[in-house]
Amino acid sequence: MVNIPYGRQDITEADIDAVVAVLKSDFLTQGPTVPKFEQAVSNYCGAHYALALNSATSALHVACLALGLGPGDWLWTSTITFVASANCGLYCGAKIDFVDIDPLSYNLCPVALERKLEKAKGEGRIPKIVVAVHLCGQPCDMVAINGLAQRYGFKVIEDASHAIGGRFQGEPIGNCRFSDVTIFSFHPVKIITTAEGGMAVTNSAELAKKMTLLRSHGITRDPMQMTCESEGPWFYQQIELGFNYRLTDLQAALGLSQMDRLQSYVSKRKQLANRYDELLSALPVTTPWQSSDSYSSWHLYVIRIQLGKVKKSQREIFDTLRASGIEVNLHYIPLYKHPYYQRMGFNVSDFPQSQQYYSEALSLPMYATLSESQQDRVVAEIKAVIQT
Numbered sequence: 001m002v003n004i005p006y007g008r009q010d011i012t013e014a015d016i017d018a019v020v021a022v023l024k025s026d027f028l029t030q031g032p033t034v035p036k037f038e039q040a041v042s043n044y045c046g047a048h049y050a051l052a053l054n055s056a057t058s059a060l061h062v063a064c065l066a067l068g069l070g071p072g073d074w075l076w077t078s079t080i081t082f083v084a085s086a087n088c089g090l091y092c093g094a095k096i097d098f099v100d101i102d103p104l105s106y107n108l109c110p111v112a113l114e115r116k117l118e119k120a121k122g123e124g125r126i127p128k129i130v131v132a133v134h135l136c137g138q139p140c141d142m143v144a145i146n147g148l149a150q151r152y153g154f155k156v157i158e159d160a161s162h163a164i165g166g167r168f169q170g171e172p173i174g175n176c177r178f179s180d181v182t183i184f185s186f187h188p189v190k191i192i193t194t195a196e197g198g199m200a201v202t203n204s205a206e207l208a209k210k211m212t213l214l215r216s217h218g219i220t221r222d223p224m225q226m227t228c229e230s231e232g233p234w235f236y237q238q239i240e241l242g243f244n245y246r247l248t249d250l251q252a253a254l255g256l257s258q259m260d261r262l263q264s265y266v267s268k269r270k271q272l273a274n275r276y277d278e279l280l281s282a283l284p285v286t287t288p289w290q291s292s293d294s295y296s297s298w299h300l301y302v303i304r305i306q307l308g309k310v311k312k313s314q315r316e317i318f319d320t321l322r323a324s325g326i327e328v329n330l331h332y333i334p335l336y337k338h339p340y341y342q343r344m345g346f347n348v349s350d351f352p353q354s355q356q357y358y359s360e361a362l363s364l365p366m367y368a369t370l371s372e373s374q375q376d377r378v379v380a381e382i383k384a385v386i387q388t
């Protein structure tokens with residue numbers, strides 16, 4: 001029997017045709033397709049500005065720089081996320097600290113955040129940026145985080161790598177109602193894909209302008225931004241130190257074509273999640289909690305094994321499932337456990353919720369083309385390993 005991965009892309013003939021059309025056109029990159037893709041995403045999210053980048057990691061980097069993060073500043077984020085959510089701060093020379101997770105949502109805990117801010121205030125080290133990660137597609141409590149941002153004076157980036165198509169209080173993730181910038185990832189395991197790729201969305205003209213410069217070497221062709229009169233039609237100026245973080249038109253064509261199916265992908269994931277909830281309800285596992293305030297895009301379906309009620313260890317369950325072709329995964333290793341972050345002196349005991357989560361979590365296969373019979377196989381294998 002074929003293996004069932006934890007996540008995978010869906011590529012249709014329409015996607016292939018869209019990419020081939022760009023291949024046959026005049027522009028492989030920096031043509032008309034990138035702005036079309038950006039327009040589609042900003043329309044969908046209801047944000048004023050959308051900038052395509054070659055990854056979500058690049059998007060996080062330019063968002064941090066545009067928000068003025070630099071040496072001596074602090075960036076805080078959740079412990080349970082992909083390394084990029086924190087690394088972006090280090091790229092800017094800032095220092096990193098972590099906030100423990102909420103035991104229900106597994107997102108950055110607003111109560112822990114407030115406690116930490118109160119302490120930091122006394123020590124004069126309020127973060128400049130907090131990166132709120134919508135883990136699995138489940139939105140963070142953005143009202144609470146935004147309230148703290150107002151009170152303590154920090155900026156908010158939503159790392160919505162998992163969450164395009166999700167909603168918070170009925171409104172799309174990415175409208176930046178409670179944040180300065182929201183970023184998306186289009187890596188193949190995410191909700192829609194451009195192979196590699198990302199997007200930064202914002203309502204701030206100023207931030208959009210800065211991120212646009214940083215995306216392409218800090219070069220401008222806009223006479224308004226130049227320090228002197230244009231010297232001719234060839235003229236441009238480098239006014240900042242930027243990067244080559246551009247997305248290609250080939251990738252944008254794939255993304256634009258995938259956007260047509262975003263809604264159906266997310267509803268399919270939601271159906272699968274509901275079905276997992278039912279099929280697993282009698283087992284000693286905790287299925288994902290959902291806020292009544294939000295609609296998850298279901299990038300991941302994470303269960304927690306109730307270890308006190310199961311004879312097997314997390315590792316045994318993991319290995320047995322993998323051996324039977326169910327490619328479960330564990331999202332994520334708490335960031336403070338990585339050697340690179342350990343060298344900064346993080347103390348495991350400061351993050352009890354994250355430690356417990358890490359010892360119990362298991363990501364089950366979840367993607368739009370997962371069939372019900374494949375899902376039944378996943379559940380049957382879980383039952384078999386847990387009940388023996």
Ligand SMILES: *Cc1c(COP(=O)(O)O)cnc(C)c1O
Nearest residue numbers: 055056057082084161185187197
């Ligand atoms: C995938 C991911 C990223 C990085 O995305 P890339 O597009 O691969 O750079 C960042 N943050 C989170 C939470 C992710 O899951």
